[in-house]
Amino acid sequence: MxxxxxxxxxxxxxxxxxxxxxxxxxxxxxxxxxxxxxxxxxxxxxxxxxxxxxxxxxxxxxxxxxxxxxxxxxxxxxxxxxxxxxxxxxxxxxxxxxxxxxxxxxxxxxxxxxxxxxxxxxxxxxxxxxxxxxxxxxxxxxxxxxxxxxxxxxxxxxxxxxxxxxxxxxxxxxxxxxxxxxxxxxxxxxxxxxxxxxxxxxxxxxxxxxxAEQLEAARELQDLVADADWAVVKAGIGGTKYAMDVYVQQGLGGIPRSPLPPAPTAIQTMLASGLKRAVAYENSL
The missing domain is CATH 3.20.20.70 (Aldolase class I)
Structure with a gap:
């Protein structure tokens, strides 16, 4: 790490x-x-x-x-x-x-x-x-x-x-x-x-x-991470930084520099759905 x-x-x-x-x-x-x-x-x-x-x-x-x-x-x-x-x-x-x-x-x-x-x-x-x-x-x-x-x-x-x-x-x-x-x-x-x-x-x-039990547990975790990763990829850099501010700590992500745009409302809504399970699991650890 x-x-x-x-x-x-x-x-x-x-x-x-x-x-x-x-x-x-x-x-x-x-x-x-x-x-x-x-x-x-x-x-x-x-x-x-x-x-x-x-x-x-x-x-x-x-x-x-x-x-x-x-x-x-x-x-x-x-x-x-x-x-x-x-x-x-x-x-x-x-x-x-x-x-x-x-x-x-x-x-x-x-x-x-x-x-x-x-x-x-x-x-x-x-x-x-x-x-x-x-x-x-x-x-x-x-x-x-x-x-x-x-x-x-x-x-x-x-x-x-x-x-x-x-x-x-x-x-x-x-x-x-x-x-x-x-x-x-x-x-x-x-x-x-x-x-x-x-x-x-x-x-x-x-x-x-x-x-075998650990491998199955890893598969289930990979299911969770795969969904979250796809949401972040679709959200782009502005969406990633928005998610850091909302789901990790306010002020941690910030706004990208031009020409990268901040996350629009549609991306924010998509992240709320796409990261819901993963953020809940993260907060349980």
Missing amino acids: GIVLLGTNGEASHLSDTERSAVIRAARQALDANGFTQIPIMAGTGTGSAKETIRLSHEAREAGADYVIVIPPGYFAFAVGRDTAALKKFFLQVLDASPLPVMIYNFPGAASGIDFDSDFLVELSEHQNCFGAKLTCASIGKGHRLSAHTSSAAYKTRHPRPFFVMPGFSDILLPALVSRASGCITGTGNIIPKTIVKLYDTAVSALTTGN
Whole structure:
């Protein structure tokens, strides 16, 4: 368990460099002040060029981050979107120069359709400064192939640090764990964090022990989380922040920066219905 900052819901692309560093610094200070010194922070530093991504990664380390997560440069997708060599060069430059371990962020929807296949990710996983991949492409098969490669005995002899394969949606957490994934990084975790942790713990225990009752309990929790995750996906970033304000703590979510709109009435109504069961369960934990 850790904290991911400056990602999609964190509106990293809407922040100045000074604000990016301030977010990391504030989070680190809050964690340390409350006794959570062992909790790592991963910060988004991906931007339009390798040079700027590397600079932001250095600034993230100075502000207190432990890891960085890097999305491919989507603005020039029309020029490099299918140029595997160019994209590989971008990531190798970042991996070589980043002062912090790097997680690859594969999110076609936020990178103008750039979508890495498992061959590309397996190749990058061999770099000693690459420690994981977030797959917001919802591909269980891709994640399975990458997990199988990075969890093999041969890979571990070459890489002393664990490699983390993390789907970007919690509605596929259970099947992803069956396919050797490490967990998930999910915006829905901002709203029902304890429920998703309960699902993770139950699923891992069931898969470790082979206990059929625990597996069924994990399935039922996944049913609950899948419904909530879909509601949050449909609600978008404005809806996610609205839900944080209403169902977690007022003022926690806030209003997105333009051009992202706040949640309209229809989205608010949809969330009230779509999150009802999950929020009730979350509040019972």
